[in-house]
Amino acid sequence: MTISLYDSRPFFEKALQYGVQHGLLDEAKLDAICNDAPKGMVQIARYLGNENLRPDIELAKNRIVNLVSLYLEQVSNGDLRTAAQLLRDNSLLSRSKAGSDMLKALIVMPQNTHFAMSERSEFVEEHIPLLAKWSLRPLADYQAELATRSQVAHVVDAALWLADFYGLDYEELVEAGTDAEAVIRTSLLALTFKAKQLPDWTAFERLIERLRSHVAQHGTMPALVLPKNLPSEYWPVLESVHASVVKDLPKLWDANLPIRKLFLQTPAFIGRYFWQENPLGDMDSYEREVDDKHAARMQQSSETWQTITQGHSDDATLLTVLLCVATGAKPSALLSESAAKTVVRKIRKAVLDGQAGADSAKVSQFLEEHAPPAYQAAFGKLWQEFLHDALPTLKSDFDYDMHDGMAHLRLHCHIK
16 A cells, blocks of 8 residues: 655646756746746736735735646646746746636637537637636646537537538528537438438438338448548547437337427427428428429419518518528528628638629529519519629628628618
8 A cells, every 4th residue: 555645736836846956947037937926916916806906916826826837737737847847938927828828718618519509709808707717726627627618619510510511601500590419410311311412301301201211121220421521530529429310210210200290399309400491492392292283383482482572572672582592591581690791701702612602593593483473574683783783892802801791781681
């Protein structure tokens, strides 16, 4: 049986003593540390409290020691020699700031895989109270929280990679109100059956029907298919989520359980998989089921037009709807600020890819299928005039923050 002494001193103190004992820190460096410490304490007290209050100064003393300790122990992996060398080669204030930067990065990491709750943000003033709390927490707490949040971020990043693979961006996933696992589950089904895009509801039903047919024929889940260019760091995430799809298999392939009832009325499956909102696709699917397809399509087109335009016929409403159609977004008569920026980004990405930026062929087809016949030519002319005036501004590389592009859209479209 061996007995070891428990050393409760801050890691900064241990590294400092080690550096002195082993000749790594000389008198000049110790003097510099002593001179920097009071400055750092005042700065921390000013930032996290009140520099004129003695209790805040006392806390600042503990905080600067803890911040330096967090950084040194994390970076050195607990090696005192490495930590002492870091103290020798850098100022105390810079290592305190490095510890603070570690905590700031942790605080803004996502805690939830739901896209509406995992927004990547910069550290702002509202985060300061959290920094105050974390600046006094031990390394073990930091490492545990970092591991948890890193896993969440990893799942979110894997879902974003798959979404981008299928042409969807972060803002669209936020507006869809979905989570990363749902996007990955549906992406795995889409990859398995070689779908060219993430499905709307109608296409999703067909994917489940194909899955049921495969399982009925082979008795097993189809083999996991991953894109060839998928970064290797995402493989474990996709394999883990694929295992959850396998667990869902008994219900997924139960032919006695209607697909709509399973995914839209079963609590455990609501939101578990992702499909794109596409009212036009749903309506078209319904049209194909009626006996008189032509009559039904004409009637449904009129209803679709009224639904999308909300009964309005002003230029701003029409241009907002047609801009969505041209960029592949969900047709809408009103765009949020975030959705409008997504439209501008799509135009710029298309231009970078050598495309026109806005697909007028889609607009023409949309008008032909859904707009009142008597007004189709006028609507088409309105769109072409708008495109001629707006596209140079919307695709401009010089408008880095999209101020000009957004101003143009606010002038001609409905942006809330």
